[in-house]
Amino acid sequence: MIRSLDNKLKASFMKTIVLLFIITSLCCCRQAKPIGSIESLDPDFDLIVNKNAKVEIIAEDLDWSEGPLWIDSLKMLLFSDVPANTVYKWTQEKGKEVYLTPSGYTDTIKRGGETGSNGLLLSPTGKLVLCQHGNRQIAEMLPDISHPAPQFRTLADTFQGKKFNSPNDAVFKKNGDLYFTDPPYGLERNMQDSLKEIPFQGVYLVKPSGEVKLLLDSITRPNGIALTPDEKTLIVANSDQNRLRWYAYDIMGDSLIRGRVFYDATAVAGSQPGSADGLKIDKNGNIFATGPGGIWVFNRKGKVLGKIKIADVPTSNCALTPDQRTLFVTADMYVLRIKLR
Numbered sequence: 554m555i556r557s558l559d560n561k562l563k564a565s566f567m568k569t570i571v572l573l574f575i576i577t578s579l580c581c582c583r584q585a586k587p588i589g590s591i592e593s594l595d596p597d598f599d600l601i602v603n604k605n606a607k608v609e610i611i612a613e614d615l616d617w618s619e620g621p622l623w624i625d626s627l628k629m630l631l632f633s634d635v636p637a638n639t640v641y642k643w644t645q646e647k648g649k650e651v652y653l654t655p656s657g658y659t660d661t662i663k664r665g666g667e668t669g670s671n672g673l674l675l676s677p678t679g680k681l682v683l684c685q686h687g688n689r690q691i692a693e694m695l696p697d698i699s700h701p702a703p704q705f706r707t708l709a710d711t712f713q714g715k716k717f718n719s720p721n722d723a724v725f726k727k728n729g730d731l732y733f734t735d736p737p738y739g740l741e742r743n744m745q746d747s748l749k750e751i752p753f754q755g756v757y758l759v760k761p762s763g764e765v766k767l768l769l770d771s772i773t774r775p776n777g778i779a780l781t782p783d784e785k786t787l788i789v790a791n792s793d794q795n796r797l798r799w800y801a802y803d804i805m806g807d808s809l810i811r812g813r814v815f816y817d818a819t820a821v822a823g824s825q826p827g828s829a830d831g832l833k834i835d836k837n838g839n840i841f842a843t844g845p846g847g848i849w850v851f852n853r854k855g856k857v858l859g860k861i862k863i864a865d866v867p868t869s870n871c872a873l874t875p876d877q878r879t880l881f882v883t884a885d886m887y888v889l890r891i892k893l894r
Contacts, residue, residue: 586610587884588864589847589891598850598859601839602893608863609890611881612641612649618883620684620722620831621872622673624698630872630881631673632888633657635686635739638669640701643888653694653701657739658687666741672722672831672870677729682708684720686739691720691731691759709733709759712767715750722778722831722870729761730807732768732787734775756789758807768809772800777831777870781838781853788815788840790829797822797829799842801855815855821845827863831870835877843868848882861891 589608593599612618616636623630630643631652642652658668668687676682681694681701690710696702708731710717719739724732735755740746756769756778769775769789777790787802787809797819802809818829825846832842838853847863848871866885873880882889 586613587866587887587889589889590862590864591859592862593859595852595856595858597852600894601835601850602859602861602891606861606891606893608861608882610887611890612643612888613886615641615886615888617667617869617885618888619671619869620673621870621881621883621888622675623872623874623879623881624675625875627699630888631681632881632883633670633673633683635667635669635671638687640670640673640683649888653703655687655703656683657685659703659705660687664741667719667739671720671739672733674723674725677725677727682723682725682731684723684733686719686721689717689719689739691723691733709757709763709765712751712755712757712765716748718749718751718754721776724778724780726780726784731759732778732780733757733759734778734789736774736776736792756809760807766807769802769812776829777842779832779834779840781834782836788832788834790832790842792828792830794822794828795819797845799829799832799840799851799855816849816851816857818844818849826865827867830868831883833871833873835873841871841873841880843870843882848880863889 591604615634619635620633638655638658640653640656641649643649657670670683670685672684674682681698683692685692691708692705695704718735718737721734721736737743753770755767756775758766758768772791774793776792779788789800791798798817799815801815803811827845830843834840840851842849848861850858868884871882878893880891
């Protein structure tokens, strides 16, 4: 009887050890939470970001967060979870909540890949516009932003009769012109996908009339896109690790001229998590751009003023509040907030 009890205790002890080992292994496999720090490289940076600024986690447990958009009238942040085909909202009062699903793929045929929305923006008339990976189009949500529902109107989905790859990021001019990038990341097999109809990765202009114009076909992985405050220059990020650059183009009518490298970070590509992905430009022309290791802050001439360093996780995009006092950052499974000066 004593031996039998002893064996049972040993078996129970061994099961406990095995269970603890499994739990410990799972915890170790979980991605480390991001740790933020501030790196000032120029006195002008100190006028933008306080050296003691904290990187706060305001939302987590996402698959891949993208496309943050601050809606000031409703005091809410919208952001995409691309693989989950969902747009979430965040408010100070309630935290993270589902805002819209499906957000980027509405077909009934099951498919893999990153199907959800990516970049989010407001049209000049206040409508939510989504870069839809799965539907391979730029679409406008028909209901008001206060009453979201997956009802969409296509703004652009083809060029010369061929389906886009997967619109990624976009920006409006005040006159309604829409610029957007079209890399292959939303296609299930990326560059090797049999459904890919356009041989290049383009940067396009959609006129208010719906006419689509190709602006660039030379950037290998066009990604983030933004306009300078005077709307005279377009900045485009290339997330190709072999050509990790930001490019600048002067806008002349419906064309881009005088293309040049704004900044080349290829030398540090792969050294830290992250790539040249989304970016935003403040009222003074300073550029907040996701890059290796976190957020790079440039002045209008392409000088790196400093970095908001985010350890352990890649950053994908960012958003500024109208008063320029808060920066939101999407970073893998997290959404972060940094208070600015």
